[in-house]
Amino acid sequence: MKKLSILSMILLSATFVLASLVAFHSSRSSATPIPAPDTIMLNGAGATFPYPIYSKWFSDFNKIHSGIEINYQSIGSGGGIRQLLSGTVDFGASDPPMTDEQLGHAKTKILHFPTVLGAVVPTYNIPGISQELSFTPEVLVGIYLGRITKWNDAEIAKSNNGVNLPAQDIVVVHRSDGSGTSYVWTDYLSKVSPEWQSKVGRNTSVNWPVGLGGKGNEGVTGLVKQTPGAIGYVELIYAVQNQIPYGRVRNAAGVFVKADLAGVTAAAASFAKTMPEDFRISITNAPGKAAYPIASFTYLLIPTKIEDASKRQVIKDFLTWMLNDGQKEVEALSYSRLPKEVVARELKQISQIQ
């Protein structure tokens, strides 16, 4: 009896140690589900902004190619890049392009494939004002630097003739969570203002000179709606789907443009000729009369070297499909599609995957 107890004790503690070891190990490498014998499984992770269209693409692609399953976790651009660099996923996804420093950490060369376009719009809540306001770049910079503090400021009034702006204090609202939306917004402000560039700069989160932080598009919208005199910025898709009023912004050609899907595609098209080989370009403040100035690509990040031949083929097939048939689906979900010139160049880039 005693022996039995000791034996069971040893067994039990051995199980305990083993279990904790397994738990420790599996917490380090992200757990991948076991695929059925004849399915090819791909794992990706990254940006949250394109998640709705990606999940639709992956499920549609699975319908036409049974036996292929692409999993995507929308953990954020930063997380997607980290997981890609550590090799725990087959592909990554990011709103901002990878920096040279990040690319330097990669074991194999990484390709950027733009997939869809997004835009960021200014939204505001001024008591008694129902008209659409027009913003110059200088006004947006002035407000976000904390230099323009009243709605009836002469600089705002200049581009809003006929609007009776009140002497209300401006309450600046920005995103509190790190996000691609903030990246595009600060990238735009950096391009139009050297002062912003040197004082604040561009990133997924920055050291904001003024303002309140709201979590997510919904947090910013909530604060703007509740606070009289507030101004914030949200994704175009979010504003469209939730019918949030937003203002026009003056583009580089001097035209006040209200963001819509075509204006965002036009912004990308105006960069088509000057676009670098690797597509790592910011398309904010685009030239061209129709271009909406606060827009950006979002990317799939694909390693050039994929050991597994079947996985390699799936990725190539998917990219080709995404650039042709897939593009037809994007506008239904309020994303802007890629300009033709960019699609043609991306199709060429696919052959670099080996």
Add this chain to the structure above:
Amino acid sequence: MPTASAPPKRRPPGLIQGLRSGDTFAHVLTLLCAASILLVTVALVQQLYVNSTGALHKFGFRFLTGRTWDPVSGDFGALPFVYGTLVTSALALLVAVPLGVGAAIFLSELAPPRISNAMTFVIELLAAVPSVIYGLLGMFILVPFLRQYGEPFLKHTLGFLPLFRGPMYGVGMLAGGLVLAIMVVPFIISLSREVLLAVPVEQREAALGLGATKWESTWQVVVPYARIGIMASVFLALARALGETMAVTMVIGNDPKINASLFAPGYSIAAVIANEFAEATGDLYIQALVELGLVLFALTIVINGLARIVIITTTQKGSAH
């Protein structure tokens, strides 16, 4: 062990040994359970340390005193976050402790049992509500109320204090502290009530027998007797307040600045980690966020340590325990 339930006097000697080895078995098993907790704590500290070494070496103690949090230039300081965490938690306790202990005294000593039981049920229900719900409550009810009525009133009456000055957004440290207070009150009530109920009846009877009124017996005998348990409930509430993330970030304004006014927006350690970790790029940025985690851990240990000291010193000169 099935043999353990056999009547003792008919047990042959072998079985006594079996029982004894069962004891050993239980001893080792529970020891392992306890050790695993220690192991988790040690692993936690070790991981936090390893994953923040770069930032630890680069900033040193400057990290604790720095007031800038600039991911673009890679300059990171934790002071505004430490300040926001401590101020909102202190504010929460300031509101929640009198409210919670008062309610607990009523429920355990003064209320009729039927009302006491019904209310306790509701309070325990409140303790189980997820924090995001409290965040929504704060965002849609508390914040507009504070902006329109609460903060103008405070500014009008107590505006001579620097605590109640400046622009009134509704969101800010005050809203953060109040939401936390609402969240931790159920813990204080529920635990304090249990402790007060556990005070022996003889204590009350003795006090009443000496001619004390009902309230004198409650306030001067029962509450001091239950003091340590009540304090424990307060520290549990404090622990929850320090680490609360979701509800705080929804109402605090998320601006890492140190401002004397409670109306001003602030930021807490847990909130900034949750907000920025997913999109953080660059090694130093991530390490700084992990180091913030280490700071929060240290803060919790220091506060719990102080709590122990308070309990020990008051117990030595105290009466009951």
